[in-house]
Amino acid sequence: MTTPVSLDEAALRAHLDAFYAKVRRDPDLGPVFAAAVEDWPAHMDVLTDFWCTVALRTPRYKGNPLAVHKALPLPPGAFRDLFPLWLGLWRETARERFAPEDAALLIEKAERIAQSLQAGILFDPAALRRA
Numbered sequence: 001m002t003t004p005v006s007l008d009e010a011a012l013r014a015h016l017d018a019f020y021a022k023v024r025r026d027p028d029l030g031p032v033f034a035a036a037v038e039d040w041p042a043h044m045d046v047l048t049d050f051w052c053t054v055a056l057r058t059p060r061y062k063g064n065p066l067a068v069h070k071a072l073p074l075p076p077g078a079f080r081d082l083f084p085l086w087l088g089l090w091r092e093t094a095r096e097r098f099a100p101e102d103a104a105l106l107i108e109k110a111e112r113i114a115q116s117l118q119a120g121i122l123f124d125p126a127a128l129r130r131a
Protein backbone atom coordinates (compact mmCIF):
# COMPACT_ATOMS: atom_id res chain seq x y z
CA MET A 1 0.00 0.00 0.00
CA THR A 2 1.33 3.40 -1.00
CA THR A 3 1.02 6.44 1.28
CA PRO A 4 -2.35 8.17 0.67
CA VAL A 5 -2.03 11.41 -1.27
CA SER A 6 -4.38 14.36 -1.50
CA LEU A 7 -6.89 14.43 -4.31
CA ASP A 8 -5.47 16.70 -7.00
CA GLU A 9 -4.81 16.44 -10.72
CA ALA A 10 -1.42 14.71 -10.38
CA ALA A 11 -2.83 12.18 -7.91
CA LEU A 12 -5.82 11.52 -10.17
CA ARG A 13 -3.55 10.96 -13.15
CA ALA A 14 -1.39 8.50 -11.17
CA HIS A 15 -4.54 6.72 -9.98
CA LEU A 16 -5.84 6.48 -13.55
CA ASP A 17 -2.49 5.12 -14.78
CA ALA A 18 -2.56 2.43 -12.06
CA PHE A 19 -6.23 1.62 -12.66
CA TYR A 20 -5.96 1.28 -16.45
CA ALA A 21 -2.80 -0.82 -16.07
CA LYS A 22 -4.99 -3.29 -14.12
CA VAL A 23 -7.84 -2.98 -16.62
CA ARG A 24 -5.49 -3.81 -19.50
CA ARG A 25 -4.26 -6.92 -17.66
CA ASP A 26 -7.78 -8.10 -16.85
CA PRO A 27 -8.74 -11.11 -19.00
CA ASP A 28 -12.29 -9.80 -19.65
CA LEU A 29 -11.83 -6.02 -19.74
CA GLY A 30 -8.38 -5.97 -21.34
CA PRO A 31 -9.44 -7.15 -24.81
CA VAL A 32 -12.26 -4.57 -24.99
CA PHE A 33 -9.77 -1.74 -24.46
CA ALA A 34 -7.10 -3.33 -26.66
CA ALA A 35 -9.58 -3.40 -29.56
CA ALA A 36 -10.81 0.18 -29.03
CA VAL A 37 -7.84 2.29 -27.89
CA GLU A 38 -4.96 2.93 -30.27
CA ASP A 39 -3.38 5.95 -28.62
CA TRP A 40 -3.16 5.31 -24.86
CA PRO A 41 -1.44 8.60 -23.90
CA ALA A 42 -4.23 10.53 -25.68
CA HIS A 43 -6.87 8.33 -24.04
CA MET A 44 -5.35 8.95 -20.61
CA ASP A 45 -5.46 12.72 -21.26
CA VAL A 46 -9.21 12.47 -22.04
CA LEU A 47 -9.80 10.41 -18.89
CA THR A 48 -7.81 12.85 -16.77
CA ASP A 49 -9.96 15.72 -18.10
CA PHE A 50 -13.07 13.67 -17.36
CA TRP A 51 -12.07 12.90 -13.77
CA CYS A 52 -10.88 16.47 -13.09
CA THR A 53 -14.36 17.56 -14.20
CA VAL A 54 -16.11 14.94 -12.06
CA ALA A 55 -13.99 14.95 -8.89
CA LEU A 56 -12.32 18.37 -8.81
CA ARG A 57 -15.06 20.37 -10.53
CA THR A 58 -12.66 21.81 -13.08
CA PRO A 59 -14.83 21.68 -16.21
CA ARG A 60 -12.45 20.42 -18.88
CA TYR A 61 -14.15 17.38 -20.35
CA LYS A 62 -16.46 18.11 -23.27
CA GLY A 63 -17.22 14.60 -24.54
CA ASN A 64 -20.17 12.24 -24.40
CA PRO A 65 -19.28 9.03 -22.52
CA LEU A 66 -22.65 7.39 -23.17
CA ALA A 67 -22.29 7.77 -26.95
CA VAL A 68 -18.70 6.45 -26.77
CA HIS A 69 -19.69 3.36 -24.75
CA LYS A 70 -22.77 2.70 -26.86
CA ALA A 71 -20.60 2.71 -29.95
CA LEU A 72 -18.34 -0.08 -28.62
CA PRO A 73 -18.82 -3.27 -30.65
CA LEU A 74 -20.21 -5.25 -27.71
CA PRO A 75 -23.63 -6.81 -27.20
CA PRO A 76 -25.42 -4.53 -24.68
CA GLY A 77 -25.75 -7.46 -22.27
CA ALA A 78 -21.95 -7.78 -22.05
CA PHE A 79 -21.88 -4.62 -19.95
CA ARG A 80 -23.85 -6.37 -17.18
CA ASP A 81 -20.81 -8.56 -16.54
CA LEU A 82 -18.16 -5.95 -17.29
CA PHE A 83 -19.37 -3.09 -15.06
CA PRO A 84 -18.89 -5.06 -11.79
CA LEU A 85 -15.36 -6.01 -12.89
CA TRP A 86 -14.55 -2.39 -13.82
CA LEU A 87 -15.96 -1.10 -10.51
CA GLY A 88 -14.13 -3.79 -8.51
CA LEU A 89 -10.78 -2.67 -9.90
CA TRP A 90 -11.71 1.01 -9.44
CA ARG A 91 -12.58 0.48 -5.75
CA GLU A 92 -9.43 -1.53 -5.11
CA THR A 93 -7.17 1.05 -6.77
CA ALA A 94 -8.86 4.06 -5.12
CA ARG A 95 -8.49 2.45 -1.67
CA GLU A 96 -4.83 1.63 -2.34
CA ARG A 97 -3.97 5.19 -3.28
CA PHE A 98 -6.19 7.66 -1.40
CA ALA A 99 -7.25 8.45 2.14
CA PRO A 100 -10.62 6.81 2.96
CA GLU A 101 -12.75 9.93 2.39
CA ASP A 102 -11.16 10.67 -1.01
CA ALA A 103 -11.41 7.02 -2.06
CA ALA A 104 -15.07 7.03 -0.99
CA LEU A 105 -15.75 10.11 -3.14
CA LEU A 106 -14.14 8.56 -6.22
CA ILE A 107 -15.97 5.29 -5.66
CA GLU A 108 -19.35 6.99 -5.21
CA LYS A 109 -18.88 9.07 -8.37
CA ALA A 110 -17.84 6.03 -10.43
CA GLU A 111 -20.76 3.95 -9.12
CA ARG A 112 -23.27 6.66 -10.06
CA ILE A 113 -21.78 7.20 -13.50
CA ALA A 114 -21.60 3.44 -14.12
CA GLN A 115 -25.27 3.16 -13.16
CA SER A 116 -26.34 5.89 -15.55
CA LEU A 117 -24.11 4.54 -18.35
CA GLN A 118 -25.55 1.09 -17.82
CA ALA A 119 -29.11 2.44 -17.88
CA GLY A 120 -28.35 4.36 -21.08
CA ILE A 121 -26.67 1.39 -22.75
CA LEU A 122 -29.33 -1.14 -21.81
CA PHE A 123 -32.26 1.18 -22.43
CA ASP A 124 -34.16 -0.12 -25.45
CA PRO A 125 -36.75 2.29 -26.87
CA ALA A 126 -38.24 -0.56 -28.92
CA ALA A 127 -39.19 -2.33 -25.67
CA LEU A 128 -41.25 0.73 -24.64
CA ARG A 129 -43.08 0.76 -27.95
CA ARG A 130 -43.91 -2.93 -27.47
CA ALA A 131 -45.22 -2.34 -23.93
Ligand code: HEM
Nearest residue numbers: 032033036046050063064065068079082083086110113114
Ligand atom coordinates in the same frame (compact mmCIF):
# COMPACT_ATOMS: atom_id res chain seq x y z
C1 HEM B 1 -18.02 -2.08 -18.40
C2 HEM B 1 -17.18 -1.15 -18.07
C3 HEM B 1 -16.48 -0.28 -19.07
C4 HEM B 1 -15.91 -0.60 -20.27
C5 HEM B 1 -15.77 -1.98 -20.90
C6 HEM B 1 -15.40 0.62 -20.84
C7 HEM B 1 -14.72 0.72 -22.02
C8 HEM B 1 -14.25 1.87 -22.58
C9 HEM B 1 -13.51 1.95 -23.81
C10 HEM B 1 -13.09 0.74 -24.66
C11 HEM B 1 -13.26 3.25 -24.06
C12 HEM B 1 -12.50 3.82 -25.26
C13 HEM B 1 -13.47 4.05 -26.39
C14 HEM B 1 -12.83 4.72 -27.59
O1 HEM B 1 -11.88 5.50 -27.44
O2 HEM B 1 -13.33 4.47 -28.69
C15 HEM B 1 -13.85 4.02 -22.97
C16 HEM B 1 -13.81 5.38 -22.86
C17 HEM B 1 -14.21 6.07 -21.76
N1 HEM B 1 -14.73 5.54 -20.60
FE1 HEM B 1 -15.25 3.62 -20.31
N2 HEM B 1 -15.70 1.67 -20.00
C18 HEM B 1 -16.34 1.17 -18.91
C19 HEM B 1 -16.80 1.87 -17.81
C20 HEM B 1 -16.61 3.20 -17.61
C21 HEM B 1 -17.03 3.92 -16.42
C22 HEM B 1 -17.76 3.29 -15.24
C23 HEM B 1 -16.65 5.21 -16.62
C24 HEM B 1 -16.81 6.40 -15.71
C25 HEM B 1 -17.03 6.31 -14.42
C26 HEM B 1 -16.00 5.30 -17.91
C27 HEM B 1 -15.49 6.45 -18.46
C28 HEM B 1 -14.98 6.56 -19.72
C29 HEM B 1 -14.62 7.82 -20.34
C30 HEM B 1 -14.74 9.21 -19.72
C31 HEM B 1 -14.14 7.51 -21.62
C32 HEM B 1 -13.64 8.49 -22.68
C33 HEM B 1 -14.81 8.97 -23.52
C34 HEM B 1 -14.39 9.94 -24.59
O3 HEM B 1 -13.58 9.54 -25.46
O4 HEM B 1 -14.86 11.10 -24.55
N3 HEM B 1 -15.99 4.06 -18.48
N4 HEM B 1 -14.44 3.15 -22.08
